[in-house]
Amino acid sequence: MKQSILLTILITVAVVLLGVGPLFAQSPSASHNEPLAAGSGMGAAPSTPIPLAKATEQQLVDQNIKDIHFDFARAELRPEDRSILESDAQWLKDHPGVIVTIEGDADERGEIVYNLALSDQRATATKDALVSLGVPADQIVHAVGWGKLYPICMQSEESCWEQNRRAHFEAW
Numbered sequence: 001m002k003q004s005i006l007l008t009i010l011i012t013v014a015v016v017l018l019g020v021g022p023l024f025a026q027s028p029s030a031s032h033n034e035p036l037a038a039g040s041g042m043g044a045a046p047s048t049p050i051p052l053a054k055a056t057e058q059q060l061v062d063q064n065i066k067d068i069h070f071d072f073a074r075a076e077l078r079p080e081d082r083s084i085l086e087s088d089a090q091w092l093k094d095h096p097g098v099i100v101t102i103e104g105d106a107d108e109r110g111e112i113v114y115n116l117a118l119s120d121q122r123a124t125a126t127k128d129a130l131v132s133l134g135v136p137a138d139q140i141v142h143a144v145g146w147g148k149l150y151p152i153c154m155q156s157e158e159s160c161w162e163q164n165r166r167a168h169f170e171a172w
Contacts, residue, residue: 057098057171064091065100068126070165073110075121077129085126088169089133096139099172102126104145105152107161112147120145126167141172 065088068081077085092098104123106115123143131137153160 060095060098061100061169061171064088064095065169067166067168069162070122070167072107072161072165073118075118075125077125082129085129086133089130089135092130092135092139096136099139099141101141101170101172102143103150103168103170104143105150105164105166105168106145106148107164108148108151108156109161110148115147116145118145119147122165122167143167 066084068077068084068088070076070081071078092100102123104119104121104126106119106122110118120143123145127137127140127143130140148164151160151164152166153163
């Protein structure tokens, strides 16, 4: 277990130091700032993956794929989140043209390196669960942990920390 965490930490630090992370990363709000492109590809046969406009695709992901949350200092899926993932997996299987990334997040407590490793484990656990539920692995471009870099709630209290301990989905 300690070797796995150390390896994750070393890889994460190497990616950050080499500057490779920004090439693959999307800021959580990046896709919301892009203009809507024309056309949604309606009318094609359901078996044909349809490339959607980026903003439309992110809206679909936001509306249909729910984040899952984790207990403090844990990366194991909770029973209530397994049912959310089952719904997420079904939607992804029904929409094979939608490619996603999974962003693991942590609350503000804990050291930076620890939170990076923990959030990476959360993203990986989420991806593994989706793949085990039948989502093609290549439909998930990457699963990465961002630690406490992108909180959705800024107050220093448990109700806020609970929101930040999550795996979040973005359209690729």
